[in-house]
Amino acid sequence: MRFRTAQRKKMVAIAAALVACMMMAGCGASANTVDISSMEFNPQGKTIKQIAAALESGETTSRQLVSYYLDRINKYDDNGPEINAITQINPHVMRQAYLSDRGRKDHAQHSIFYGIPFVVKENIDVEGMNTTAGSKVLETNKARSNATVVQKLIDQGAIVLAKTNMSELAASYGWLGYSSYGGQTKNPYNLKRDPSGSSSGTAAAVAAGFAPFGLGSDTSGSVRGPASVTGTVGMRVTYGQTSRSGVIPLSDSFDVTGAITNTVEDQALVLDAIVGPDEGDVATLQATQDTQYEKSLAQASLKGARLGIVNVFNGGNSEVDETFKAAQNELKKAGATLVNINLDKSYTGLWSSIMGPVGDAEFVTDYETYMRYDGRSKAKTVQQLIDKSKALADTNTPVNPARIKGYETNVKSAGKFKSDEAQSIIYEKMPALTNTVEQTMIKNDVDALVYPTMSCVASVRHDAKDNTYKCDSDDPYAASYLASSAHLPEISVPAGRDSQNMPIGLSFTGAQDSERILLGLAAAYEKISPYKNGDGLELD
Template sequence: MPYFRTPAHLALLPLLAASFASGCQQTAAPAPEAVFPYQETGIAELQARMTAGELDSTTLTEAYLGRIALLDHAGPTLRSVVEINPDARREAAQRDAERRAGRVRGPLHGMPILLKDNIGATPMHNTAGSLALKDFRPERDAFLVQRLRQAGAVILGKTNLSEWANFRSPRSTSGWSAVGGQTRNPYALDHNPCGSSSGSAVAVAASLAAAAVGTETDGSIVCPAAVNGIVGFKPTVGLVSRDGIIPLSFSQDTAGPMARTVADAALLLGAMAGRDEADPATAATPGRAVYDYGARLHGDALRGARIGVLRNALSDHPAIRPVLDQAVATLRAAGATVVETRLVNEDAWARDELTVLLHEFKAGLERYFREWRTPVDSLDAVIAFNRAHASRELAFFGQELLEQARDSGSLNDPAYIAARANARRLAGPEGIDATLRADRLDALVAATSGPAWLTALGDGDGYPDGNYGAAAVAGYPSLSVPMGHANGLPLGLLFMGGAWSDARLLELGHTYEQLTRARRPPTFASGRTPP
């Protein structure tokens, strides 16, 4: 999905009804997942089975690999996984040997995890979906991958994404890359999975791994989480290192967990988070971060909380309003005080955000190219590569944003410096913080986004906007939890808070999730197969 929003997005809201109706008309496909023994199984339960000797990592890894072959590369052809780690079986066997020797590294020990294909992990490629990087293999793991491996996780493979994290063209289609093709929504195969962490969300929804890691600059974790019926958490920028991740914006980029439950997301986040000298943003975390997020979860976190529910054109849409109203009723029944409010400065940062992204994308990407010795060495080289391979790279949409970024100024440009300061101020201190302060709120909630839309390669996204832009621009945390469905298409409830409120949002989201149990497994409803 695009990283910036304009008033034109609001004009798309009436199109939601057509998307809902087409979702209703899908024909359910046979359910191969019914015989899968680990469908919807959480990390704690998988770990308990391993502790009891009923399961080992090798068996679990083989099961997920078989399911990927059945559902992702054949059957519904989800196209969420673009590469299998050739060392996955060996890693699983090592974790099993450690367990037999009495060494269990933690709750992720032996758990197969997928990574978005902009996160470096040896010995696999790291492409950002671009053919220009199809032969690029980083020489070392990204810092967060080092952390996951230290925690005992098995790196299962890489997931598809919107090419260049969806910062290529205003008319791009979410979930499409030249490397991986078009990822399909498992609830309605001809609908879109949102992006840019499309493959990670779809793979988790379809139980192709225990959990996955995505990245977000503006909506790229929480939007695909919402439309694929899973949990997605975007941490405070600086909680998780960006070292080894192909960048878009150092002001807004972060990796985050994508899972079927808040508890699983909390376990994954705890393993990923940590100070890293290679990422100065993580220097803000000592003394403020809580890495054992799973231990903080309990079922009564909403009692006594003050929650602000955001009302706007998206939340008030007739197809979304009843589901959101039910969510608000659940919050109140759990003991929360709910205040209806509107976000101060809503979308006032959008123009400045685009200026920031154009400048930071160029600077960050070219630095990555130099430091990691990639096959291309500049943004101009990427643009030239795409033109030379237009039949595959430019078949459905152009590269206008790449060209705008190439032509942007340096990070010393006064226009960039002013835009960065304005965007963060309007979204953060004068946006989310001001709204929280006005009514003494613990968190804000809203519909994460509209439901999935029909995929139409060449026509851009029929994207119905979202409520996560302020948290993204401010660098604050946001959490999307399954809220319900509209004609079979999932909707998410977004929790947002101030900087470093990560643990609190997870507590609130976990309690809400336990009360509603709104997640349903995907149906793989039939539809046309996109290219």
Template sequence: MSEIVAAHLNLIEAQDPYLNSVVTLNHAAMDDAARLDAGTTPRGTLFGVPVVIKDNIDTAGIATASGSAALASHVPAADAHLVFRLRKAGAVILAKTALPDFAMSWHGNSSRSGVTRNPYDLSRDPGGSSSGTAAAVAAGLAMVGVGTDTGGSIRVPASFCGLVGIRPTVGMVSRHGVTALVREQDSPGPLARSVADAAILLEAMIGWDPDDPFTALAALPPHGRTAQDVLRPRALRGARIGVLRQLCATAPGDDPGVARVVEESLTSMREAGASLIDVEMPGLPDLLQQTFMYLRQSRRDVNHSLRRSGAPFTDIADIVATGQLRPADVLLRAVAKSPEDPHHDGAYGRGLELRTHLQHQIASLYAQHNLSALCYPSVRVPAPSLTDIDGGAFDTRAPHSRPMPTNTLLAAQAAFPAVTTPAGSTSDGLPVGMELLGLPHHDRNLIALATDLERITPARISPELTTGLGSTA
């Protein structure tokens, strides 16, 4: 195990200066590997597997700053529950990975660590907010990694970096020790280079935690099968896949190369025996806008996490007041100005009501068409250039800009599970991710479908990390 861990640490030292994906190394990683080599601990399912952890997940003795320069010296006293479970399974925590401040951006840029780059093209963005985890895993700096997903923060980086990203049913993985954003939507999950690796990592994190009551519902259904049991071919044969065409349609600024890859992937699914049914959700844009809860409850939820963790600040407004932010942190500033108690906002209750309506609309599609999953591209563009981002391409304050064309809000705001898996690449070699959305607690069904989709998709092309000095691969 020590040789494997040392090799990955050497890769981080050699290649991460170009990616800027790692924010803090675990200096005890080699000691942890040596204990595994000594054979004094049971061999868990992740025995010796080098893992990177997003820096909004508590790690005992290792700084956890949620991407914020203001929290750079904050060191938690205890591991998050999911980290405890990973260690128990034998994983070795290599490092903490970069994210935008408090996970409130689609892009990999933070006040603490600066710009994170995409290993497929260093001039491009890896996606947010699990930007460092995705870039590190895609480049091979770790075998697998853990991110968090509130609006798409696992699935957008997975799409941009050619990875499998799983947003589990909320409560499958405990959020205790994870900085909250929208409590009913927050869901930690795996990022990996294959569905099998992602499923094995997810299985190690799943479990009841009395410190997160949401885990109770996930623990109640009889498991029967593990995630590994459903890693089988032919799951698409006979499956009924609802293609949400309004999320596949291209709008001005979308990339036709992404649309081409999506159509090719749909054709392959049909050839593999799946029945594709075009479905529609009337009024979906308005419904997503009305169930966007960040400006209604994120201040309360983040502040609760700050108090729980013993951070030097207890209100995100005070962190914003330090001035240690980037000009593009528009959402973070807006959250800091939102009500401390969402119940003082009359729109909060209406948003909760409409969230239930959104859930019922999705479930109705399943019932009406006897669906196995909904399907659409995770993002309708490939990884954008850092130049475009800096120029305000997705900053709605700037002229001629538009919102990030992501489809990931649907599963997030419904609090449903979803899997993003590589579907192919654009003509210039940039990955495209296809998303499968499922019903709550049917995660293993999604993993089975993703396994078969991976089987019929052209093999993932690993990035050849190039710099101005040549290739580092």
């Protein structure tokens, strides 16, 4: 289903951005006449450092970059394959690009992000833009300020280009990458497949070259899954390392914010910018302040590394399993020692034993707290969200019926938030799981655990058919629940493709606060991986 209303909104926003820029002295001509076909610098496939260098040398400008990405969005998101990753264009983006270009003339030293556009998931506040979390019901929820992670990037000179689609209220319920506000996002590698969820639009946008990087959020795999199936890099940091202030929540006990990038180096750069304490989010008060993630990559190597190979999540798809075996061979060739880690079957059931009960119990309190302090929607309560969502059933913007049932389960479970069961899971079972995993790593003297990010490749869109899809797993996302439930960091990096050209991701998971180690291992593997970002992507 293609939502032409959303497309019209995007085109109006692009026009508004150009008009706003034209109103400023010196901006009108360049806003209307930037000829991106004659750009000396081609941003496609370039890293953040390469883009920053081109800006610094004068090889390109921020206005040219913005024009390039807007043109690409018009060609491939609104037209052509209609990826449908972008929901809103920042109406001030051309003005902000103009100001960046003007500011660069002062010859001062600027951040590496200065003048570089990025995209933001729909549940993350951007001042003056609507924060819908993918819900048509919340389309008037205009943000009064920027989420902390957005503001940190803006403070370094980055420019919000657009907002991206997501699974509605960060839970897919079988319709991955679908929302009543934005419609269905497609996987750029196969338009019949979805881009996973819930950071679907951010992953699809980065993979399709609509922006060099983007922000997302991860509860049970919402950054890692989309990264895995779109051939991009996504990392879930240790719980409490990135702020959730200004983000519509799903589950306070598991939510983190993060980034989707084209390379591990880019991931490290973005995390350097957004990781850190925030008084607006008590979970972050002990967050790392001196990250130096990108600098630490200079020592990245697999030689001498000890990696724990986890096979309990295998068996969903033979090509994923074969890619995992091939990755192990590459790791060994690069000098890593592989150690088999035998986790029992209980690790495949962490959704039912930990994440499901806690998430169901927390959502009502978390959502209504956000709406009380930050929201501008008439759906202040989850019951109001349910009623207004049901009213969309016979429109061209319906809410996934299973998502509504999920809300209803949340309402029924809200009274359990302070129950002995929920508190026992949060304060006893989860810390015990963390301790068990970390002690297993210590006992086996391994730097990280390694396994496929997902046991299957991208699934078929809920509104499409594709008989080539094979998956024998009851839950292809089961591996993602380990890091979420134990508050551990995990990074997904491209490892290969299946016979249908669908990307397959490899995960490195470590002890709490081991982001530097994981980024180094992922960067070293990235160099030897036979899969290069963007290989096989054809949008024309």
